[in-house]
Amino acid sequence: MFIINCPYCGEREQSEFKAGGEAHIVRPKQPTELSDDQWAEYLFMRKNIKGIQFERWIHTHGCRKWFNVVRDTSNDVIKAVYKMGEKPPTK
C-alpha cells in the first residue's frame, strides 16, 4: 500500500485508485493494416518492468480522472505524477 498524489485531488491512499497498466502504448493508427503479430504486440505483450515503470492510474473513488505515474516496481516508490497528454519526465 502506498500514497498516490492525484494531480487533481492531492494525496490519497492507493486503494482509492485503479491501476491501468503500462502507459504510452499507442493505439494503432490504421488497425486494418496490422498483421496478427503486430496485434499481439499491441494487445498482449508488455514490458512488465522490474524497476522504473511508466503507468496509468485512474482515481476511481475520487475525481475519476486518468493520469500517469512513474513508479519503481521493485519497491513501489513513486517518482513522478503527470497528467494525460503531458510529456513524461525525462530525468
Place this chain on the structure above:
Amino acid sequence: MRNKYSLFSLVKNAFSYHENWEKAWKDPEPKKEYDAVIVGGGGHGLATAYYLAKKHNMKNIAVVEKGWIGGGNTGRNTTIIRSNYLWDASAGLYDHALKIWENLSQELNYNVMFSQRGVMNLAHNLQDVRDLKRRTHANRLNGIDAVYLNTEQVKKFCPIINTSPDIRYPVLGGTLQRRAGTARHDAVAWGYARGADEMGVDIIQNCEVKGIKRNGDSVEGIETTKGFIKTKKIGVVAAGHSSVIANMAGLRLPLESKPLQALVSEPVKPIIDTVVMSNAVHAYVSQSDKGELVIGAGTDDYVSYSQKGSHDVVEGTLNAILELYPIFSRMRMLRQWGGIVDICPDASPIISKTSIKGLYFNCGWGTGGFKATPGSGDLFAHTIANDEPHKLNAAFNLNRFVSGDLVDEHGAAAVAH
C-alpha cells in the same frame, strides 16, 4: 544409490539422535557446460529437471536458483491442488498433474503429504450457480470428478459455513471435487531436488542469472553471478520474474507480475477438514496439518515486484471470511506475506518454445501454479527434450496470443485478477 527413506531408516537414525542423515542434495559449483540449464529452483523447475533426467535421459543438466530452492512462490502458496478447470485443454493439463500427485510420494520416496480432502467452490449469486453447474458438466465430460451441491449439501459437507440467507452474499450452492486437496509445498521442492540430484542433476543455489548470451537466433549460455555457463538449451521457470529473464534475451511476454497475498492464523484444533474457495467474495481457507488456518487473499491490480501486497486486499478477504465463518471471529493471524505471480491475459499458463532456438519458457501460472507442479515439470521436460510440445501442453504455446486461440480460465482460476 542413495539410502531409501523408510521406517527402518527412521529407527536407525533415531539411535544417533537424527544427526547423521545424509544430505538430500549436493551443493555443487557450476560446470563450464551443460546440455540444458533450468533457470529457477522452485517446484516447477526442479520437477522439470527431474523428468528431463528420468524420462529423457538428460543427466548433464543444472538448475540455477538465485536464492534457495523452494524459497519463492513454492513456499508462499496456499498448497491447494485441484483440476476442475473448464476447457478441454486445461482439464487435460491439470488432471495430468493431479494423476501424478496421486503417486508422487511413492515415486519420489519422499512424503509430500498429499491429502485428498476435497475442494469446494461456492456460488454466491445466480451467475455463479450457472457457471459452476456448467463447469461441473464440462469436468465430468472430461472424466474429472465433480458434483454440484445445493446449500444444504454444502452445509452438510462443511458445517461451519454460515448458510443463512440473510448474509450479504448468501451461499446458493457449490461444487465439490473430492480428488482435490492439499500437499506440503516445501516437501514437493525437496523431494524433486533429492530425486534429480540422485540422477546427477546439479542444483546450484545462490546463483542469479544476469544475462542470456545469444548467437543470432539461438542461445549459447547464461551469465550468472557464478560465471558464464555454456548451454544450448535454457528452460526458464522463473514465475514472477519471467519477464525480467525474457527481457535479457530481448523478448517480451504477455505477462504482468503482481503481488498475491496469503496469511495463516494461530494453530487451533481441527475445525475445517476440506478446502473451501469462494471466487465471488474472494475468500478461501483450509487448515494446515499444524492447525493453522491457511487463507488466500487476492492480487493487487498494479505491477509490482515488492513481495508485499496492500492491506486493503487482506482486509477484504478477512471481511468475507468472517461473514462466511463467524466462528473464526476471534482468531488471531500469525503471519502474512506476498509472492509475485506472473499473470497471463487468459489466466492460463505458457509452456512453450520461443522465437529463439533453445530458449523455452514455462510461466504465466499466475495465482494457481502449485497444483500443476508435477504435470508442468513433466510436460516442460518433454518440450525441452524434443523441441516440440507434448499434446497436453500444445494449446499452451506463446503463439496463442497471435492466433487468438486463448484458453480463458478466469472463471476456474478462482482468484480474482
